[in-house]
Amino acid sequence: MDINKLHYFFQAAELKNFTKAAERCHIAQTTMSKYIAVLEQELGCKFFIRSGKSVSLTRQGQLFYEEMRKIAERYQELCQELQRMDNLELRIGMITTDYENFPVLRAFEQAYPDISVYFSFAEEEKLLADLRQHRLDALICPNILTLEQYGLDEMERVDLITFEESLVYSKELLENYNSLQGVVASQPIITKASEETYQEFCRTQLKELYGTTFSDVLLVKTISQQLLMLNLSRGFAFLPSLFMADYENLEFFPMPPEFSETAQLLYSPSFVSSGLQGLLDYIHENK
The missing domain is CATH 3.40.190.290 (D-Maltodextrin-Binding Protein; domain 2)
Structure with a gap:
């Protein structure tokens, strides 16, 4: 199965017409029909019920559509994550905005001008979801934040600065x-x-x-x-x-x-981009 051609199946399922799906995908109708036939043969089940010019999904086809949609979306996200891991970018979400001065971040940007640092401000739940989905590399949050309710127990914390x-x-x-x-x-x-x-x-x-x-x-x-x-x-x-x-x-x-409250850097040890690794190394070297 070629995952890059799954959009052929998705278009056929959504448009309920092989000819229209082929036009949408910029391929010949015969190519579309052949792809669907090969896919059904490969997986050993029928995905479509043909009725004149229109088609509809079988039960197996509906299940395949729903689950493969999730897999395809995750595949695209994974491709983006893999590309980002080598990018010299660092995306940080700010849960706490009580403090305006983080000397270590300012010093890091001065020491590594080739790493572009971006900051995001949003609700706590949104930022934590973005961190979990690797849309952010790390969060800055207070040490009083507990993570059990968000299912983020595997996250690591690094102290940045403590305030009386x-x-x-x-x-x-x-x-x-x-x-x-x-x-x-x-x-x-x-x-x-x-x-x-x-x-x-x-x-x-x-x-x-x-x-x-x-x-x-x-x-x-x-x-x-x-x-x-x-x-x-x-x-x-x-x-x-x-x-x-x-x-x-x-x-x-x-x-x-x-x-005392400590502002911490929160990140996932399973996803460390080049930019984040640079910041972590800098923090440990300058403690």
């Missing part, structure tokens, strides 16, 4: 509740992390540190939404301490190292 975190709330909330403990006990945590394991970690750590914790969670999608809710006194959040100088109306209380 602060517990943040408005000065208005501090005036109303008099202390950090009062704010935590009465207000929800405002977070982008939907993972229950992270939320439970925060509850447990706050209870151990301050003798109290939160009950409610206010989920947001972006750090801009997080900051808006903080400024509106809708709760408290954990943010990088580097934001402290930019928001005079917010209180920043530095947290211990357990709350």
Whole structure:
């Protein structure tokens, strides 16, 4: 079976007419009929029911069409992946946009100007799907991201940079509740992390540190939404301490190292393009 000629079969199945399918494929009608006959003989079953000038799929033909469509699509994707593995390109998805400064990426681009680096921004689910399908080489994500729910347990992580975190709330909330403990006990945590394991970690750590914790969670999608809710006194959040100088109306209380967040490079060890391998080597050499 010549996989490159499967589109003959697909066109015949979709157009339900050998003559029209042949015209679409730019071949003679006799060539189309001969191809279908050889294919049926090779696999030992009839794929088409002939009725005058039109044709329709048998049960075997319908099954073959549905499954071979999937195989053909995957074959095309695989060809593209194999070509990309030797390309000097690096495609990185950005799950976290909290941080604007990744020195290692800037230094890598300066050290290897022949490798073109492209960045993608989208919803977490979309980026993870693109990584799984090898449309992206890697993702930059926070270490709090858990992968079990996405079926990505086989992925590897490399630390890029660690940020100290602060517990943040408005000065208005501090005036109303008099202390950090009062704010935590009465207000929800405002977070982008939907993972229950992270939320439970925060509850447990706050209870151990301050003798109290939160009950409610206010989920947001972006750090801009997080900051808006903080400024509106809708709760408290954990943010990088580097934001402290930019928001005079917010209180920043530095947290211990357990709350530090690390931005990581997430990738599949089974698909490492030349560009990604160059970045991984550079990171390990400059640790």
